[in-house]
Amino acid sequence: MTRQQVDHLVIGAGFAGLCAAIKLREAGEGDYVVLERGDDVGGTWRDNTYPGAACDVPSQLYSFSFALNPDWSMSFSPQPEIQAYLGRVARERGVLDRFRFGTTVEEARWDEESQRWLVDTDRGSWAARTLISGAGALVEPRLPDIAGIEGFQGEVFHSARWNHDVDLTGKRVAVIGTGASAIQIVPEIAKVVGRLDLYQRTAPYVLPRNDRRYSRAERLAFRHVPGLQRLMRESIYWAREAYVPGFTWQPKLALPAKKLALRNLEKAVTDPGLRARLTPDFEIGCKRILISNTYYPALTQDHVELVTDPIQKVTGHSVITADGVEREVDVLVVATGFHTTDQPIAHHVVGRDGRSLAETWADTGMQAYKGTTVHGFPNYFQVVGPNTGLGHSSMVLMIEAQVGYVVDALRTMDLHGYATVEPRQDEQDAWNDDLHRRMQRTVWSTGGCASWYLDDRGRNTTLWPRSTWTFRQLLARFDPAAYDVTATRPAPEGISA
Incomplete structure (x- = not known):
């Protein structure tokens, strides 16, 4: 089988995938491709076109910090404007040539021998050093189980x-x-x-x-x-916090x-x-x-x-x-929501031991290190991963923090000559133990309801139980000490992990 070779593969063309594409380009990581099953950028905002579709986060926050939009018509953006905004950002940032639309990922499997992700799609196969999933959580509709x-x-x-x-x-x-x-x-x-x-x-x-409605003068x-x-964005941000x-x-x-x-x-x-x-x-x-x-x-x-x-x-x-x-x-x-605690992409990503993410999470529920990397899945990064969701503010804040962490991980790998990075099991366990200890006192655990935040075991694997400011600080720099790494070449003299 002939595989197209690329340094980085990104899955998804919503906010997460588009942010990854832009930041990879800015970081000089030019050898990447974005795979998207739809026919345009937008993700959730491309697919949800029902009557009245609009964002319930203020427009000023629901945009990239590096691409503010002065032309929002309303303080809460309607769906067509968000979709148009994402398309405009993609064009202006010059990344559309890296997107392969109409391409569905069927399987992404880690190959230990070549230390590459081997990705099969319905339109060809790829091999990549790293795999970045921006598939998102609000992607696959959940249908009700109703007789007849x-x-x-x-x-x-x-x-x-x-x-x-x-x-x-x-x-x-x-x-x-x-x-x-x-x-x-x-x-x-x-x-x-x-x-x-x-x-x-x-x-x-x-x-x-x-x-x-924003006035023309505004x-x-x-x-x-x-x-x-x-x-204005900062004032709305802190009000939401x-x-x-x-x-x-x-x-x-x-x-x-x-x-x-x-x-x-x-x-x-x-x-x-x-x-x-x-x-x-x-x-x-x-x-x-x-x-x-x-x-x-x-x-x-x-x-x-x-x-x-x-x-x-x-x-x-x-x-x-x-x-x-x-x-x-x-x-x-x-109108029964989406598969959030059993993300569909998890069934298609297969790690080092031959088990898919879905199989790996079958016993524990979804979990990752810093919501982004998973033990057993080298060089795999998941944007909008486990416990990165929000109940109060804009997911774009979390996406930018995660993408920044990923880009710094790639910089660290290049600097030190790492072939692979994989979070240590003890570090991942410690992160999740702390996270779920904090979760016990939240309203999502004590408020007396069942919600799509919780998995079948009643475990909240969806939301982040702290401030977005804290999350951004924790992911501000890649931390190689928390990872098992393998090297392709000796690190330059004077540089250590």
């Missing part, structure tokens, strides 16, 4: 795979799920559907969406007044946010019965906090029904709940 759903005769699709060919005007539509996507979808489609049934398992906390000031936009103590060690500090969410509900929903069903029964922050000004009002409309009885089964043309009520449906929209 495969036999539904109407249109059915996941929110992340929205079928724009289906006209919902006047239709009877059922939406399953009340998470971040659903609360954006429901108000939009309620404007056109004939009937809307929303199936809720758990009521979320919903804060007001303090969104507004956009001009962001573009031409030195430091203004960066100052103020949420951390309430999430991670003293839930009582989140009481003002809880009261605000409940006031938001009380103001929008006057029916006491409906309000009771929309009132969460857990501590705020335990599940993802949502923001919307239109979700609650949409549920008060006559043609919209909130259904809280569990779904028993789906027939060819209806949904039947445990109370025996049958509701006829033309279109079924599944």
Whole structure:
């Protein structure tokens, strides 16, 4: 088999993959390729095109620190603007020629003899010194396990795979799920559907969406007044960090946010019965906090029904709940999230001992060293890896920190003549023991809810239990002392590990 040789392979073209491509180029690591199964950059923001799709992190934070965007139209960016921003950054930074779109990674296997990653795709094979995964967590839709759903005769699709060919005007539509996507979808489609049934398992906390349109004068000031936009970004950053103590060690500090969410509900929903069903029964922050000004009002409309009885089964043309009520449906929209604690990429990456990441994590749950490297997987770096997710701020902050760590690892390897770097098991264990010790006192563990943050064992393998500032400090420099290394050549005189 003929393999194309390259120094570094990057998987994924979302924020993580694009950041890696840009920073590799800036560091002089010019021999790299980015493999992407889609037809453009964007990742999550390319794929999620459902009605009302928008970011719930302020625009000023939801962008690269090295590529601020003075032209955001809103304080919370809609999906088309984020996708356009990523495309523009890719073009302006001159990295698009390194992307191979329409290319699906089938297997990436470490070869000990050649000390290379051997990567097979549906469009050829590669060999690379390092493998950088930017595949992300919100990638593969999670479908609900509901009896009979495969036999539904109407249109059915996941929110992340929205079928724009289906006209919902006047239709009877059922939406399953009340998470971040659903609360954006429901108000939009309620404007056109004939009937809307929303199936809720758990009521979320919903804060007001303090969104507004930036004026032309503000956009001009962001573009031409030195430091203004960066100052705004910093102020938003620290305001968001103020949420951390309430999430991670003293839930009582989140009481003002809880009261605000409940006031938001009380103001929008006057029916006491409906309000009771929309009132969460857990501590705020335990599940993802949502923001919307239109979700609650949409549920008060006559043609919209909130259904809280569990779904028993789906027939060819209806949904039947445990109370025996049958509701006829033309279109079924599944807004049930993604595979986050069992990331799909883990099944395709095979390490030194012939086991995949998924097999390696089968007993322990997802874990890595600094959320980025994994024992048994030499020269493998995972951006948005285990326990790097956030419940309060922008994932772009974490992505930039991880990519910086990866680039410094490559610099260290070149400087010292290392062929491979692999985190020591004891260092990885110590990192995760400390992380999960801290996790025990967080609201995600004590708040009284089940969430997509937790794996099947109830272990939070998704979120970071400290501040983003701390994470950035811990990953500021690559730490070779925590790694087993092999050398290809003696280190230059005067240089030691």
